[in-house]
Amino acid sequence: MQTISVVIPALNEENAIAKVIADIPKTVCLPDGHTGGIVQEIIVVDNGSTDNTAAVAAQNGTRVVNERRRGYGYACLAGITALAETTPDIVVFLDGDYSDYPTDMPRLLHPIFEGSAALVIGARKADNARDALLPQARFGNWLACLLIHRFFGVRYTDLGPFRAIRYPQLLSLNMQDKTFGWTVEMQLKAAKQSIPVCEVPVRYRKRIGTSKITGTLIGTLKAGYKILTTLFYHRFWA
Numbered sequence: 048m049q050t051i052s053v054v055i056p057a058l059n060e061e062n063a064i065a066k067v068i069a070d071i072p073k074t075v076c077l078p079d080g081h082t083g084g085i086v087q088e089i090i091v092v093d094n095g096s097t098d099n100t101a102a103v104a105a106q107n108g109t110r111v112v113n114e115r116r117r118g119y120g121y122a123c124l125a126g127i128t129a130l131a132e133t134t135p136d137i138v139v140f141l142d143g144d145y146s147d148y149p150t151d152m153p154r155l156l157h158p159i160f161e162g163s164a165a166l167v168i169g170a171r172k173a174d175n176a177r178d179a180l181l182p183q184a185r186f187g188n189w190l191a192c193l194l195i196h197r198f199f200g201v202r203y204t205d206l207g208p209f210r211a212i213r214y215p216q217l218l219s220l221n222m223q224d225k226t227f228g229w230t231v232e233m234q235l236k237a238a239k240q241s242i243p244v245c246e247v248p249v250r251y252r253k254r255i256g257t258s259k260i261t262g263t264l265i266g267t268l269k270a271g272y273k274i275l276t277t278l279f280y281h282r283f284w285a
Contacts (some may be wrong), residue, residue, distance in 0.1 A: 049084040049160065051075065052135035052214075056122030057143030058065045058094040061103050063255035066105045067141070070149040075156050083160040084137060088127050090141065092122040100143070120229040124222060130214065139211045144254035147209040153251045155211040157246050165216045166237050169209035169249035191231055191274050198282040201238040206230040206274075209249055216242050228277035 057064055068089060079125040091104035095115045104109050114125035123140065130138060133180055137159055141147045151169065158164040192203045208230060219240065224232045237244050 048082055049236065050087045050133070050134040051137045051139060052133060053082045053132070053139045053141065054088045054123065054126035055089065055091045055104075055109075055141060055143045056094055056119055056126065057091050057096065057100050057104065058117070059096045059098045059100060059124075060143040060256065061096070061100045063100040063145040064100055064104050064143050066145045066255075067143055067147075067149060068104065068109055069120055072152055075153050075160075078157065082112065084156060087131055090126050092126045094118070094122040095195060101281065114171050114206050114252070115168060116225070118226040118227040120222070120232075121229075122198065124225070125228055127222065135214050137211055138184075138214055138217055139203075139209075141209045141222050142254075144256060145236065146249045146252055146254035148252070151209070152211075154247045154249060155251055156249065159213060161212055164245040165244045166212045166233070166242055166244045167210060168203065168234065168244065168246045169207045170203075170205040171207050171245040171246040171251040172204065181238060187271055187274065191278065194275075195231070195235065198278065199235060199238045201234075201244070203234055204246060206234065207249070216240075224273075227264070227273040231274050232281070234276070239281070 055067060071086060071089060073086050074082050075084045089109040090112055091109045092112045092114050093101040095117050101111050101113070110129070112125050112129045114122050137156065139152060139155065141149060155167045155169055158167050188205055191206055196202050220233060220236045222232060
């Protein structure tokens with residue numbers, strides 16, 4: 048049986064984080080009904096929240112890690128550092144705003160359990176996902192995936208935050224991005240290292256609260272700029 052750690056970056060998600068935690072399955076079964084993995088811990092990385100996110104997460108049985116430096120990448124890196132204490136077989140990343148469906152974790156994990164992939168991206172393809180994603184997010188995903196294919200010869204359809212990866216492969220990627228380029232950096236480095244990757248369709252819904260990235264014009268511009276510069280850096284200089 049494989050051990051799973053779940054990492055949830057969170058910034059001011061006190062109204063959503065308990066719902067996210069409650070929906071994370073404690074065990075994940077294979078299609079034949081046998082248990083494939085057990086969730087050994089949930090790590091909520093409080094990314095400088097000014098509300099009660101950390102307290103609510105702790106009350107719901109998670110390990111809370113504090114990372115005051117604001118940035119999605121900073122939070123994910125803090126989560127990876129915390130994993131050294133438990134060294135799981137597999138790491139799942141998902142957002143703390145309840146836009147992802149934690150109950151879709153088996154879809155992400157089955158290809159890893161079966162050995163067909165070491166990194167699985169949750170692709171937000173369902174009709175409800177299209178309605179929930181803002182137009183600027185859909186365009187940004189399309190453009191980034193197009194450039195990844197042109198530059199690196201691999202096809203992705205999404206840069207979705209809901210993803211699962213084997214812990215040794217995660218460490219081998221030596222993730223560095225501190226802000227909005229985190230997801231694209233992971234997918235680019237996986238392509239460059241020839242890590243087996245697949246996408247599986249997952250559901251997606253409108254988040255609780257307002258997005259810190261695509262919910263504002265400045266956030267959208269910063270995210271778009273960072274994703275594009277990350278793409279070009281890894282294509283021509285890294």
